Amino acid sequence: MAVFMGLAVGTLTSDALLHLIPEAFGIHKHSEDDGHDHGSGEIVIESFVWYAFAAIGSIYVFYLLETIFGMAGHSHTWPSDDDDDEDKVGKESTSNGVGKESTSNGVGKEGTNVGNWVNEPKKKKKNLNHLALMIIIGDGIHNFADGLAIAAAFTQSLTEGVGVTIAVFCHELPHELGDFAVLLQTKMRFRNAVFWNMASALTSFAGLYIGLSVATDPLARQWIFAATAGMFIYIALTDILPKLVHPPSMTIFIMTNVGILIGVTVMILLSIFEGHIKIT
Template sequence: MSNLSRRVLNSTIFVIAVSILFTPVASEKGSNFLQDIFRFYGENDTLSYENLKNMLDLLGTRRPSHVVEGENQFVHSKCLSAAEILSQYGLGNYSQVSAEHLESICPALLNHAVLPECPRTVPVTIQAIDYHVWGYGVLAVTIINLSSLLGLALIPFTKKPYFPKVLTYFIGLAIGTLFSNAVLQLIPEALGFDPKADNYVLKAIGIFGGFYLLFFTEKVLKMVLKTEFEHGHSHFSPGEQSRVNSLQNGDIGGKGEVIAVTSFSNIGADPPASVNSDPTIEQEVHVSRGTCHWLRGERISNIKTVAWMISLSDALHNFIDGLAIGASFTVSVLTGFSTSIAIVCEEFPHELGDFVILLNAGMSIPQAVFFNLLSAMSCYIGLVLGILVGSTFAPNVIFALAGGMFLYIALGDMFPEMNSILSEQERTTRNSVIFFLIQNAGLLTGFSIILLITMFAGDINLG
């Protein structure tokens, strides 16, 4: 018989014996045993609060090792302390427990005796936030905001012949980091999985593998079919082929109407001539330059609506990024850096495209920088809220929201832009192969970075 079972048996026999002492038949015969109990635990035939507490401790019912956080597991009974037992029966902590009182509280003692592993409910306390979380979080957000300004510095290089290749690599890197961060870290964290205990990493790699296999197969087939077409194996008649070419060049209905789409493919293009063609507008621009040093350029009323839509959506985007970064750093420093790396890789090409849209919408460079920095401030607000929520409550909802957002940005936003650049640059089969290899390099680099962080996150300590 184990020590635990022996103590349970002894405690039960003790309490049952105390109960028998108060039966009408045995009350007189058991008075001597009752006197021994009071003599052993109490003084002057009474039990004080401290005496009752010591008796409960001796019964072995209050073990600190058996702690259950949150609510008590028992439905029909509560694990009461000595003070709570006295309060249940209308007795205060300073009351003296007589023989009659002991008879009335005997069921509570029996409850403690037959439940030796009675859990002790502890309040859920707010976890102290480590200063590393705040320091690394602010550093990560600052680097992300500076990387967005880097896009503005690279605008003069957008007309260089090598720039589409550089941009393609960064877009592929952004897709790889965003997609892998969502499936390897954010979504598993939202579902409560642990990479070491639940062994979900291989399954998550399979998700990326399915995506990459379809991407690779589609691109190879398109290049093979394009090669056959260049060698004269076209399935269109000459008239139909000219029609296809006109549609690819933007002609609608043969009337020469062109759809102008502002995207990454427009980077490096000159702003519309109509922006500065009107002398009245030029005069208004000259007048407005004397109002504010940082807002020199077009009047606010003359800036197109698309610029304000971009600024507002960018502020909301940055706020959610800050939430994800803050919640990630509360889990671990490496999880926070993993999320930050994915956001940095995405911000560079994304903000580069936003700058071009803002400039084409009529903003001057100082205006574009000012409103970009203004929208970037929301990332700090999201960071603070993410750290507080992640430290006080479970950050699973934030991880789920960020995971869905990362998947949409990677597959619904960045991926079509990468294909758009490829379609504009694939003049020859050799050029198509080069861009295809650059896309693969970006995707696999981003995936490898997040995979390594996920696999070795538990073995690296950064504070």
């Protein structure tokens, strides 16, 4: 999972900066437009590739700095935000008399996880069901956008399609596993969690078919690429990367960096050798 989380960050960010944004802005020219014969053996690297690589490098360097400085400044196990919240709730609940003696109220031996739900068990169940519904709907919309992006990419070129597909796969695997785990935590049955997870994934085919018909228009394709780039950057830098800044061990840190470097390398190679990739 650490490798796939790193792969997701590397592929999503690199795909957005190396492929999607240049396509959306109209600065990426293909062989039929730029006058270069990519199939003649000559490797043509456009200037925006280096600028995008510099942006990716700066993101990676600052990620390393924040993680290494954090590891050097903390000799104990990495704390999480949840631990801090639980400590705060534990102190508050203890002061309110919800301590170890609260077992008679059905809370348990420790009052650190009770929060505001000590006297409202029905409200907790309602919130969990609401959470499951939000996950299913949000995942369906997300998968629809992924299908739309894949369709638009393949209508542009083979390398664009391959790059977007790799990025989608690398971030969808840990994302879907995480959603499935959360559905199970909401007390949903295993069979129902599998069904709803697969049902939300099927919306990607709807996005694919709609994208294949709409993305034939170059202007529509540019809008799709722009929206997809924003989605990829948001997922990579706000949803996944913050979870990687505080690794629980050196092994996880190393595996995460292996995933990031592999993802970035794959996307850069696709950008450089796109004119030589053919299906025979």
